[in-house]
Amino acid sequence: MKPFTYERAASPAEAAAAARRHPDARFIAGGTNLLDLMKLEIETPSHLIDVNGLALDRIEATPDGGLRIGALVRNTDLAADPRIRRDYALLSRALLAGASGQLRNKATTAGNLLQRTRCPYFYDGNMACNKRQPGAGCAALGGVTRQLAVIGHSEACIATNPSDMAVALRALDAVVETVAADGSTRAIPVAEFHRLPGDTPQHETALQPGELITGVTLPPPVGGRQIYRKVRDRASYAFALVSVGAVVQPDGTARVALGGVAARPWRVEAAEPELARGARAAIDAILDGARPTQDNAFKVTLAARTLQAVLAEARS
Amino acid sequence: MKFDKPATLNPIDRLRVVGQPLDRIDGPLKTTGQAPYAYEHRHQAVADAAYGHVVGAGIAKGRITGMELDAARAAPGVLAIVTAANAGPLDKGKMNTVRLLGGPEVDHYHQAIALVVAENFEQARAAAALIRVDYAVAEGAYDLAATRDTAKKVDQSATATGDFAGTYAAAPVRLDATYTTPDQSHAMMEPHASVAAWDGDRVTVWTSNQMIDWGAGDLARTLKLPREKVRLVSAFVGGGFGGKLFLRADALLAALGARAAGRPVKVALSRPLMMNNTTHRPATIQRIRLGAGRDGRLTAIGHESWSGDQEGGGPETAVDQTRLLYAGANRLTQLRLAVLDLPEGNAMRAPGEAPGLMALEIAMDEMAEKLGMDPVAFRILNDTQVDPNDPERPFSQRQLVECLRQGAARFGWERRDGRPGSRRDGRWLTGLGVAAAFRNNLVTQSGARLRLDRDGRVTVETDMTDIGTGSYTIIAQTAAEMMGVAIDRVTVRLGDSSFPVSAGSGGQWGANSATAGVYAACVKLRDAVAQRLGFNSADAVFEGGQIRAGNRSADLAEAAGPDGLVAEDSIEFGDLAETYQQSTFGAHFVEVAVDAATGETRVRRMLAVCAAGRILNPKTARSQVIGAMTMGIGGALMEELAVDTRHGLFVNHDLAGYEVPVHADVPHQEVIFLDEVDPISSPMKAKGVGELGICGVAAAIANAVYNATGVRVRDYPVTLDKHLDRLPALA
Ligand SMILES: Cc1cc2nc3c(=O)[nH]c(=O)nc-3n(C[C@H](O)[C@H](O)[C@H](O)COP(=O)(O)OP(=O)(O)OC[C@H]3O[C@@H](n4cnc5c(N)ncnc54)[C@H](O)[C@@H]3O)c2cc1C
């Protein structure tokens, strides 16, 4: 770990100002991802801005009937909130499928959205990685890729985004709210939040340097059966091989987002009408253009079968 | 004490303390955080310990062409940097295949090439990251399947009995199948950790090690010191599973770092380093051929196994159980060893039998199906009571059939549907599986020293280790039983190379051999007590803190006198192990559920029935067996070191990438110990049981998965991708 300085910010404006003063600073929330990466010197900020005191830890109703989740709301509290459980069960279920109880007690909404990939080569400083060191190459390509992406990847990077929560937020059309280092605010749909790697896998989100997430808003409840199905090699405490987040309406229409297949939660709205023709057809459309490796080709079949089971459960 | 005749009636047979399900005597220390593990040692001698951080090689094979240390040397808090260039002349330990400190040649990925010592841990780690190393990378061999044809035959474990080839070719029912098991990591909780302190030319290392005598010997050898200049202490061990049988880099580098820094130094391997820096269970490719008559009797049994290791290393002895488990006149077993440049392979969690049974017991399931027989009945039919290669040589005890019968009755085996893929429970396909468990019982010399003090307390000292197994407790039970005192009157001190050399913990030889050593020392102490108090030791009874004969009795304390009474002895085993085959047996029954859509397998219930001699403490023994069954779940369903065959490393080198079972994976587990005493094995009439618990589990699970799905997977771990595309289409 590289030496760093540390400060606590008391308001979003103060945090933004601090970020302006320290261009290579990082915000620290629960620290469950950032600290691990700092120990391995994958993240090497010279300054940390602790955002835990920003009073962004509330879940509030929005005027249009939705909810606004503060950036610092802990994953445990979010999953347990009665409004979330009643109206956005998909989100609660996705959160509870992630990490462990202890981690969820620390992990925050913003931190979860920004957690970094679990590509094993990303964690080993001896291996080439374009995310860690742009231009170095990608050791994962041609290597062990069972966990890695089947769609949306590039010759530069084949990593996936590991967040379960993000899959639910994508299906629920959530919007990320931020304040930039210059104090300006904006709203970024989750659909546009995570970027595909292209030639610049080091740029993972739409955030600008120093931009602070203040919260996430959920549109008014959409009802339907809300199911999150996470598939993994052991029963708990493992990242998804594939996950399916679905909101299925009584008339059979549905929204579906997939986890574990790409660098962002994978949802293709245009393919959703295909759901009427069954899971296989829908997956063919959702994963159209997939380029799996030999190690992870099973993910395409797995996604189709899992979706089929989710749709059957929704109907039952 | 020489043990060369079967045991007769002795004080252990009273079973007042031995055989009782007593709590661990070290439990309170552990649950209150007062048991000092190696890295936490607060001994005065290491009060001002500095911290060492190990740098592992960034390539698998080649040569270091340059090492830039200046930045690290100048970093805050740095006291010393040890590399092969400045460590002084070093030898290689007898038990190490590869040097523990590499450079300039690099033998495997993450081989230690430097230790940075600093005032605190963070400084050492930060400085270590400043070291720049240049390498000339050499070609290496990292792919077992690709080097299979270059593998050489190994004499060890080879069998050629009868006419295997001819009988097999002519057998009316035949199976020829190939199975694979992956490289696996011990993944124990406590990392390899050591604190070293020099006093002049003597070094003491507080470490985490299973085999004190091997460790102390190899540390002396590596440092080129006389053996008596080295002391190793390992009082508590947070799991080893074979990964701590040997001297490893943490202990050597702590000693070298302390010498360089002129201060005590503590070193723990980081989790990412453990998987590639230390040893692992090597992958195997196993070919099994079985031939049988239509009556179900095996006539030909062939088992060949391929594994790889560094030059000078050894094979995974995966065919061992096949020499002894089933009857059949014509037999072939053969190991082949390829040279690989992966990290050093070595013992892990029942080496040999655990991976060997993973293959053999699937093969038996497949063969039963070909014969149209129930897998339990098929195994019972092919039982043997003698060594199949030498019918003159009986087993000392062999209750495999009884294990299978009791297990089948208890588990509800008759409810198993022999047609695979035919049972359904909601979204789950369910199935039952069985496998035989087999593990040889090894016995080895073991010593202990006993002291009786003036208030009648007994202290046992032996370099035996307790790696979470319960050694403290069963040793205390043994001494209490022999000396006729309550268990809370016994103090047990373990894991110190200044104590008598014991069997150590490995190969499930520890419990039986080490308690037998304590037994021997107790017999000596009883004699000394009797003699001092003028009793005839042959008819003296030790009971209630007293020695008694006829109507005369005296307190033990009286015999101790003001200076106490000390006795030391060791048990030495004669050739009973040659006259009799000593093995432990069991049967594993498993029910699994496989998600019909995703192919995920979850274990629902497990039962182990074990016949392993006298069970010294049913509580600690049960803990051993359920732990081993849990490891069996890992081996069956998830554990695999993923090899990058281009760069020569295990890629998933942390506990997020290398999955072991979590609580949610571990269902209802039941263990039954058959009533058995084995007078051939030792005066304790006990045998090993810990490793028996893992042997066969993975195959029982794999067989249950097959019974659930109708899809046979022969490559471990049985992950969903291996059967997904063959599962029935969804409705
Ligand atoms: C062992 C383990 C298992 C796990 N398993 C799962 C799993 O199964 N599924 C899953 O989804 N997740 C899993 N996780 C990941 C976990 O969900 C994340 O670590 C956690 O959500 C991160 O939240 P945090 O608040 O601790 O973030 P931090 O570590 O504090 O921060 C993460 C990143 O977000 C940035 N950041 C934090 N807050 C803000 C803000 N307000 N504005 C801008 N940037 C910010 C930080 O600078 C940093 O770059 C696992 C983690 C571990 C360690």
Ligand code: SF4
């Ligand atoms: S896949 Fe991406 S994260 Fe993984 S090594 Fe390649 S560039 Fe790095």
